[in-house]
Amino acid sequence: MKNRGEVDINSTMVVSMAIGFIITDILSHEFNKGLPIAFPEELTGSGPLFRIGLISIQAGQVWSLVIGAVAVTAFFILLYKTRAGRAFRAIAEDPAGARLVGIPIFKTGIQSYALSGIMGGMTAVLIAMLLHSASPGLGEHIAHKVLAVSIVAGLGNLVGGLVVGLALGVLEALIQGYFSGSWSNSIAFVIMIFVILWKPKGLFGIKV
Structure with a gap:
């Protein structure tokens, strides 16, 4: 039984995501009406x-x-x-x-x-x-993939998260190259579902 006020990592993660969504929604109404702002070409390059x-x-x-x-x-x-x-x-x-x-x-x-x-x-x-x-x-769809990567690797396992993140990036690039780019957005969650069913604690286990 947990003590009153004790919060586990799952609750913290959900609350953090909720706060992020609230901040994004507020900024979408107050910051340039939610429209994107061009980044300097000196950094991104025009070609x-x-x-x-x-x-x-x-x-x-x-x-x-x-x-x-x-x-x-x-x-x-x-x-x-x-x-x-x-x-x-x-x-x-x-x-x-x-x-x-x-x-x-x-x-x-x-x-x-x-x-x-x-x-x-x-x-x-x-x-x-x-x-x-x-x-x-900007980062909404990436935040969802970060959640999937964290679960696949194992919550709190930083090295595992880095490995899974790099592997997912390569896999998405291959899918975009050989198939429709729209499939790359769902591949992380397909993998997450299979990993949860196979190893609920992630491929690398939970570690700090």
Whole structure:
């Protein structure tokens, strides 16, 4: 039996998604009437940066790949090689135990939310560079896929989430190349359903 006020990861995830939908809806009415705003061409590029055979590579794709790789590497170094990262993982795994060893729960929680906000904001900028525009609903369809990736990998398993996310991206690109692009939007959820039926805790298991 859980104590009053104790919240599990599923409840936290659902509440976070609900708050996200509310903020998106508010911004859709207040920010440029929900219409997308063009991203600077200096970052996205007005044309292909270079070509490899029949493949055209744009500046926004290169910047997104480089910045994303650096950000993910820095994030994992912070999380697994620093004292602050160990505190984040300790609170996520066992808040009561973390409090007993002297980790400031509230302060560390605020720091983790700030870090999440920074990573989320950076992700939004990278997506806008790929799509050449930004809007309040920019990340809605991606947020749904992130949920599917988290469940397939195992909630809280960051390394598993990274592997599954990369694999899903490659699979979607192959589907868009050989079949209709509309099928790529549902493939993540098809895989999620099969994984839930086969391994409810995800392919890599639940881990912090």
